[in-house]
Amino acid sequence: MIATTNDAQGSIRMRLSTSQQQPTSSWRHLTLGFLTFAALLAAPGAASAQGAVKSTHGDWQIRCDTPPGAQAEQCALIQSVVAEDRSNAGLTVIVLKTADQKSKLMRVVAPLGVLLPSGLGLKLDNQDVGRAGFVRCLPNGCVAEVVMDDKLLGQLRTAKTATFIIFETPEEGIGFPLSLNGLGDGYDKLP
Numbered sequence: 481m482i483a484t485t486n487d488a489q490g491s492i493r494m495r496l497s498t499s500q501q502q503p504t505s506s507w508r509h510l511t512l513g514f515l516t517f518a519a520l521l522a523a524p525g526a527a528s529a530q531g532a533v534k535s536t537h538g539d540w541q542i543r544c545d546t547p548p549g550a551q552a553e554q555c556a557l558i559q560s561v562v563a564e565d566r567s568n569a570g571l572t573v574i575v576l577k578t579a580d581q582k583s584k585l586m587r588v589v590a591p592l593g594v595l596l597p598s599g600l601g602l603k604l605d606n607q608d609v610g611r612a613g614f615v616r617c618l619p620n621g622c623v624a625e626v627v628m629d630d631k632l633l634g635q636l637r638t639a640k641t642a643t644f645i646i647f648e649t650p651e652e653g654i655g656f657p658l659s660l661n662g663l664g665d666g667y668d669k670l671p
Contacts (some may be wrong), residue, residue, distance in 0.1 A: 537661020584628040589621040600624040601645030635663035
């Protein structure tokens, strides 16, 4: 179980108890395959690599780009946040459908320096969902990836806030609250 406390600077700090809840199967189920588009989104100079903003849905943006070698434009729903007390610690969440339209993916780019074995924690409206492992580190951050099933997508649509938790030590993590306002509408508009 992850317990939440606010510290003096306003960051959300997380502490793990010795009895961990098992993550849901959708949050545990990871894929190692990377689409070129998401690799570009997480590459250095991400602001330019994220492509053109096609639309805004609440706190989310749909951005599209044609990666090198791709035959068609690829789009993703994106939101980035920065820790209030650490301007160099940011998190980017990327939601996309694979080019074959068979899978729904969530990729989270966390700052460098995270404790990789602890993975990335997720709480929706203060309810534990579980953890995902990191699949790759790039020059600007480490990437966790989740194949979203209908249950997780439904939870994301109905929750108001997602808190993504990175760990700097095995016992203590830093939470990044992220608004889910507009996620459902934006996801429905993804090509």
